[in-house]
């Protein structure tokens with residue numbers, strides 16, 4: 001299938017604001033539908049306003065008396081607060097504005113359904129007094145007894161991974177973020193190992209990604225492995241092509257979860273972008289189609305991934321081992337970053353403990369259990385590129401994902417090396433074809449190295465096109481938001497139709513009885 005799209009990227013430009021503006025998922029914003037201002041410094045809600053439900057109360061209480069009244073959230077934790085759609089207004093703490101949530105009318109189509117796009121405007125740190133952020137701690141309550149990890153006895157307990165440290169000046173990532181200062185904004189996605197949500201770090205208005213990995217309560221082996229790997233992750237210095245690690249927690253006292261806090265990438269992962277693209281294609285006439293994943297974009301993505309892999313390997317001797325679309329993230333600044341380099345292998349081997357569809361990007365030598373090197377990641381990159389431009393996993397296609405590791409092995413051994421398709425409406429630069437061919441060589445020793453690929457003409461030919469790529473990322477962000485909105489509307493419409501059907505059924509039943 002040739003995925004193309006109509007003249008993309010002519011979305012409405014964002015208003016420039018002094019305040020940082022963030023779009024929130026529809027299902028997680030809550031509060032006053034009436035634009036009332038909420039002030040949080042007094043006695044009401046002393047006993048009740050502890051979590052999501054309390055925010056529901058705020059909205060359900062609806063009354064302007066409650067909403068224009070004063071709220072006091074008794075404990076020092078924002079982490080269990082979900083902000084739901086519909087809220088507009090300001091939250092004040094001791095008369096300091098902390099959060100300013102505004103409605104913004106949406107254009108065209110959505111208004112027909114009476115929908116409003118919600119924006120979440122967060123005062124920038126410079127706009128709020130230092131006391132504001134600490135004060136906000138008093139507004140919310142803890143999720144549970146989360147603590148920085150209680151490390152297993154022995155060598156691991158010496159690890160500093162879960163301690164708060166301030167080593168940012170050296171560029172070392174640290175537990176600079178505390179769970180109790182996070183407000184959850186909505187689910188981003190989930191994988192085999194856990195769930196990732198978007199969260200607001202209130203003290204500095206930073207948006208972070210919070211990944212939660214449940215572990216078996218007494219599986220010390222897995223916990224130890226994870227802790228060890230997170231320790232490695234923590235030691236990795238910030239890099240343009242590596243998702244920053246902000247810290248990790250182990251909630252051993254409550255629900256046995258490992259929580260990893262990391263940089264939020266606002267365009268999401270390549271698999272998400274590909275899904276948005278596919279839906280976009282499905283909604284438009286083929287004649288207006290322009291492929292999203294063109295030579296420029298693939299070159300920039302490849303460059304970012306290779307650079308990140310080389311850095312991890314040269315500096316830390318880390319081999320990623322799990323390059324796949326969901327582990328390559330993009331943001332609207334035009335950055336490409338890889339994630340899951342530390343925990344992925346353990347999660348696959350120890351927690352999932354089975355062959356899962358997402359392991360299909362593994363190189364032939366790895367599947368066969370041979371010693372594998374960093375070139376295994378090169379193979380995976382080749383498959384990712386083919387998938388992005390064709391919309392299908394190359395060793396399956398047409399929803400024919402391999403059934404298991406033996407099936408995959410059989411395909412790799414018996415079928416020719418995966419390649420970019422030729423003809424059928426596909427047109428790729430010859431440099432790109434050669435680049436992919438060099439990645440997808442079955443024999444590891446014949447496969448190009450990362451260093452060789454970084455010097456490849458395909459990377460070189462777009463070197464001066466950073467601005468164009470950045471522009472692409474921004475437009476993708478707009479398309480993602482539009483897609484979200486359309487899906488919400490479709491959902492609402494489907495619900496409405498369902499309700500009407502049910503009502504019609506009930507009416508018919510009543511009529512029959514009468």
Ligand SMILES: Nc1ncnc2c1ncn2[C@@H]1O[C@H](COP(=O)(O)OP(=O)(O)OP(=O)(O)O)[C@@H](O)[C@H]1O
Nearest residue numbers: 189190191192193194196209263264265269326358
């Ligand atoms: N830092 C991040 N910023 C933005 N989105 C992210 C971030 N990390 C993960 N995601 C999104 O969350 C989704 C789930 O991530 P997660 O790492 O749990 O699983 P996965 O990578 O899809 O699969 P697996 O568990 O097999 O590795 C990803 O597909 C990605 O879209």
